Amino acid sequence: xxxxxxxMESIDERVLPxxxxxxxxxxxxxDASLPPVFRDAPSTVEFRKLRKRLLRNTRQAIEDFEMVTPxxxxxxxxxxxxxxxxxxxxLLELQWRGLLPVDLLACNLDQGQPNFPKHVLPEYxxxxxxxxxxxxxDTYSVVTSKLPDSATYCSLCxxxxxxxxxxxxxxxxxxALILGHHREDILETFFMNLFHGGRLASMPPKLMNDDxxxxxxxxxxxCAEADLSKFANAMSFPIIPCxxxxxxxxLQRNAMKQMLAEFERKMPGRKDTMIRALGNVRPxxxxxxxxxxxxxxxxxxVR
Numbered sequence: 001x002x003x004x005x006x007x008m009e010s011i012d013e014r015v016l017p018x019x020x021x022x023x024x025x026x027x028x029x030x031d032a033s034l035p036p037v038f039r040d041a042p043s044t045v046e047f048r049k050l051r052k053r054l055l056r057n058t059r060q061a062i063e064d065f066e067m068v069t070p071x072x073x074x075x076x077x078x079x080x081x082x083x084x085x086x087x088x089x090x091l092l093e094l095q096w097r098g099l100l101p102v103d104l105l106a107c108n109l110d111q112g113q114p115n116f117p118k119h120v121l122p123e124y125x126x127x128x129x130x131x132x133x134x135x136x137x138d139t140y141s142v143v144t145s146k147l148p149d150s151a152t153y154c155s156l157c158x159x160x161x162x163x164x165x166x167x168x169x170x171x172x173x174x175x176a177l178i179l180g181h182h183r184e185d186i187l188e189t190f191f192m193n194l195f196h197g198g199r200l201a202s203m204p205p206k207l208m209n210d211d212x213x214x215x216x217x218x219x220x221x222x223c224a225e226a227d228l229s230k231f232a233n234a235m236s237f238p239i240i241p242c243x244x245x246x247x248x249x250x251l252q253r254n255a256m257k258q259m260l261a262e263f264e265r266k267m268p269g270r271k272d273t274m275i276r277a278l279g280n281v282r283p284x285x286x287x288x289x290x291x292x293x294x295x296x297x298x299x300x301x302v303r
Contacts, residue, residue: 035096036128037089040236047234051093054231057222058090059099064279065206067176067217070101074217075174077165078108080121080240082232083180087220088130089235091178105172106130109164111157112138120238133172137164154251169214176215183275184225186218188256190278196252200286202278222275 034041041047062068076091078084094100108121118134125132139160147156169177181203190202205221208214220228232239263270283291 035092037092037130038235039128042234050227050230050234054086054223054227055090055093058087058219059094061205061219061221061223062094062100065217065221067206067219068100068102069175072175073103073105073173074176074178075165075169075172076104076106076178077180078106078121078125079180079242080108080238081180081242082237082239083182083220083225083228085235085237085239086223086228086231087178087180089231091219092128092130104131105174106132107165107168107172108132108134109139109161109168110134110136111161112136112140114140117240120240124238133168135164135168139164154253166209166211166214174214176217177209179216179218180220181218182220182223182225182228183271184257184260186221186278187260187271187274188253190274191256191259192252195256200288224271 041051074091076084076088078088088104088106091100091104095102095104106121106125110116110118122132122134137160139157142160143157165177169175186203186205190200193199193201203218205218207216209216260271286292
């Protein structure tokens with residue numbers, strides 16, 4: 001079945017002309033009747049604009065990368081951080097509006113981290129009426145047993161977590177694993193690959209897993225991290241801090257984050273330009289001979 005298209009016009013209303021930047025249709029309802037996740041959300045104009053911008057960018061990514069197959073089931077990964085909470089709220093609103101014809105199952109993987117508040121996510125998800133699966137798998141002990149204290153845990157921790165999430169998706173009949181990576185995550189990954197990996201690659205919005213049975217999708221690909229932070233603060237999500245990755249100093253990703261922030265400070269709008277560039281690749285203007293046949297360039301010349 002072909003993925004469902006939404007016919008959106010742009011990735012960010014801040015750069016749209018007035019005739020294109022139209023409000024998202026409410027299906028005859030107003031904001032007062034939004035899903036329970038928005039029960040305590042602010043009613044200010046500023047928050048409404050922020051919510052609409054995030055919703056529009058999420059919907060745009062879903063369309064651009066043909067993420068939706070109607071009637072399927074999505075496993076939405078929740079870490080307890082601002083991004084995954086925002087992801088769930090935006091998907092719930094799209095679903096409520098009739099714009100996301102899939103079933104959503106929220107999933108948190110308790111990885112055995114010290115002092116992890118096990119009650120927070122189950123209580124929150126129950127309070128907003130969201131189907132959930134809470135899974136315990138002590139990957140923390142595995143990571144700490146294999147790596148020295150001076151090492152960064154992110155890569156191994158992520159691989160172990162992803163493997164468990166694939167398993168859960170299969171068990172729950174979910175065709176896709178939905179992750180909360182945003183615009184900055186994608187840009188940071190691109191520069192990490194460029195500077196440290198010697199390749200042009202990033203974090204794709206849509207990717208089939210190695211076994212070919214679970215699609216990995218990132219609907220927040222066009223969403224700015226700053227917007228998601230403001231959204232999380234306004235929504236008063238019960239944030240669970242990560243004790244393993246972002247809190248550690250010296251990570252390559254943190255260096256990329258600082259570099260991008262400095263670019264944006266000196267040249268506002270650069271992040272939007274860079275994310276557009278990742279969708280505007282010209283193999284003939286790069287050096288990869290596997291992507292472009294440079295040897296064939298002169299074959300049509302008249303000699």
